[in-house]
Amino acid sequence: MQSELGRIGLLGGTGMLGSAIATGLIESGFAAPGDLAICSRSGRAEALACYPGLRIMTETARFCDSCDTVLLCLPPAATAGLRLPLENRLVLSVMAGVTLDGLSRISGSARLVRAMSSPAAARRLAYTPWVASPGTTEADRRGTAQLFSAIGATDRLEDEGLLDHFTAMTGPVPGFVAFFADAMIRHAEAQGVPPQVADRAIRQLFFAAGQMMAEDATPPGGHVTQMIDYAGTTAAGLQAMQDGPIREAVSEGLAAAAARARGIA
Numbered sequence: 001m002q003s004e005l006g007r008i009g010l011l012g013g014t015g016m017l018g019s020a021i022a023t024g025l026i027e028s029g030f031a032a033p034g035d036l037a038i039c040s041r042s043g044r045a046e047a048l049a050c051y052p053g054l055r056i057m058t059e060t061a062r063f064c065d066s067c068d069t070v071l072l073c074l075p076p077a078a079t080a081g082l083r084l085p086l087e088n089r090l091v092l093s094v095m096a097g098v099t100l101d102g103l104s105r106i107s108g109s110a111r112l113v114r115a116m117s118s119p120a121a122a123r124r125l126a127y128t129p130w131v132a133s134p135g136t137t138e139a140d141r142r143g144t145a146q147l148f149s150a151i152g153a154t155d156r157l158e159d160e161g162l163l164d165h166f167t168a169m170t171g172p173v174p175g176f177v178a179f180f181a182d183a184m185i186r187h188a189e190a191q192g193v194p195p196q197v198a199d200r201a202i203r204q205l206f207f208a209a210g211q212m213m214a215e216d217a218t219p220p221g222g223h224v225t226q227m228i229d230y231a232g233t234t235a236a237g238l239q240a241m242q243d244g245p246i247r248e249a250v251s252e253g254l255a256a257a258a259a260r261a262r263g264i265a
C-alpha cells in the first residue's frame, strides 16, 4: 500500500507519537516493518522492539538519504535551527506549531504536508487533519491520505490555521476528555461513591459513549436534544449545564491550548 510514498522514515519515531504512528502503520498492514526506517539518536526503539526488521538509524544525514518520504515527529523545540537534507523529498510533519513555512526552512523541500495526529494512532483511532503545500503532487496527496487513513480518520484541510485548533482538540488523547471524566469521578466521590467504583463507572461511561457516538448517525448535539425532549432526569442536568458557563469554559480552555500551539515552535 505504501508504494505511493516509497521508502518511509520517521524522524523522532521512537517518541510517544512517532512510535504510535509506526505501530499503527505496521498493525494496519500499510507498511511492513522492513519498509520503515526510524531515526533515533540512541539507536534504540524499545516501543517498537516487537517489530524485527524495522531499520533503526542514528545518523540523520544517512537516514534522510535513505528515505523518499520523511515524517517529522520531533518536539517543536528540536526544530530550532534544524536543517535536514530533504530537498525534493516529500516531508510530512505532525509537530505542534511548526508551519509549512517552517518545514520549508528545515527541509528545503517544496513537497510539504503539515498534519496533526495523536497517540491513538497505535490503535488506528487517531484523527489526522492535514494541509499540503502547493509543491505537492497528486500522488503525494493520495499517498498522504492513504497513510493517515491507515491510522484512523483523516481530512485534508485548506486552512493551515485550523491545525492549531486541532492540536488543541484532537492532538491530546485522552487529553481533555480525561479532564471531563475526572470531573465526573470527583463529583461521584463527593456524593459518597467509593473511589474505585467511581473510577470504574466513569471509565465505562466514556468507553460506551465513545463507541455509541462513533457508530450512531446522530450527532452529539442531537443526542442532547433528544434527552432534553425526553424530559427525564438527564434533561434537568443538561438544562442546568446549558444555563451555566460550562460551554464557555470549554471553549476558553481549547482556545488557550490553540494559542500555545501557535507560539510553541
Ligand SMILES: NC(=O)C1=CN([C@@H]2O[C@H](COP(=O)(O)OP(=O)(O)OC[C@H]3O[C@@H](n4cnc5c(N)ncnc54)[C@H](O)[C@@H]3O)[C@@H](O)[C@H]2O)C=CC1
Binding pocket: 011, 012, 013, 014, 015, 016, 017, 018, 039, 040, 041, 073, 074, 075, 076, 078, 094, 095, 096, 116, 117, 118, 119, 171, 172, 173
Ligand atoms: N505526545 C502527544 O500526545 C502528541 C504529540 N504531538 C507532537 O508530536 C511531536 C513529538 O511529540 P512526542 O512524541 O510527544 O515527543 P517525545 O519526546 O515523546 O518524542 C520525541 C522524539 O524525538 C527524538 N528527538 C528529539 N530531538 C531529536 C533530534 N534532534 N534528532 C532525532 N531525534 C530527536 C527524541 O529522542 C524522541 O524519541 C511534537 O511535535 C508534539 O507536538 C502531536 C500530537 C500529540
Ligand SMILES: O=C(O)[C@@H]1CCC=N1
Binding pocket: 096, 167, 168, 171, 172, 173
Ligand atoms: O500537549 C502537547 O504539546 C502535545 C501536542 C498536542 C498534544 N500533545
